[in-house]
Amino acid sequence: MNDAEYHGPAAPLLVRYADPAAEQHLAALLDEVDPRELGDLVRRRWVVVLSDLTLPPSAPPVAAAAFRIDYPGRTARLITVGVLEPWRRQGLGRRLLAGTLTLLRAEGLDRVDARAHPGTAGSSLLVSAGFAACHYTAHADAPGRYTLLL
Numbered sequence: 470m471n472d473a474e475y476h477g478p479a480a481p482l483l484v485r486y487a488d489p490a491a492e493q494h495l496a497a498l499l500d501e502v503d504p505r506e507l508g509d510l511v512r513r514r515w516v517v518v519l520s521d522l523t524l525p526p527s528a529p530p531v532a533a534a535a536f537r538i539d540y541p542g543r544t545a546r547l548i549t550v551g552v553l554e555p556w557r558r559q560g561l562g563r564r565l566l567a568g569t570l571t572l573l574r575a576e577g578l579d580r581v582d583a584r585a586h587p588g589t590a591g592s593s594l595l596v597s598a599g600f601a602a603c604h605y606t607a608h609a610d611a612p613g614r615y616t617l618l619l
Contacts, residue, residue: 481523482531482561484568487516490527498533498551510535510548517572519565531556532565538578545573547583550594558590566598574619581619584612 487495489511496504499516510516515538518530532552536545552562573581583600585591592613596602600615 481521482519482564483522484517484519484565484572485526486514486572487511487518487530487533488526491518491530494529495533498530498553499535499549500551501549502535507535510537513538517565517569519561519568529553532561534565534569536569536573536581538576540577543577543579545578545581547581547595550591562594563597566594570598570617570619579619581617583615583617585615587613 489508492508492511495511495516495518496502496507499507502510507516515536517534517536519532520526520530521528532550534550535548537548538545550562550565552565570581581600583595585595587602592602592615595615595617598617600617603614603616
């Protein structure tokens, strides 16, 4: 996506680790994460945000992604991605994931696993970010498994 196609926030955006001061905003974006666990994920630097570079790190992010990381196994598991309602379907989730994957590679990780129901916006985002679907699922209504080798 080039700048001429981008219609999201006008300010420059940066992928960075979440600031603990933004935890309340993160809870709204990452509603699939238990609020009691979110603080721990932020402290461990397992939450990454796409934020307006002109604002302080504690400002509300435009998008966020939460992970659980297994450093000995060199694997991250994507828990969820959230994008502010007005900016959805404009490539910001993909942009966040692309920057996050660079951070995870730099930390020495080899693989990212994720789950999403086939045919949903979540599965489309994963595929557009380079994840491959693992076609085996235990139940037909269970979320599909996706993997990306870094």
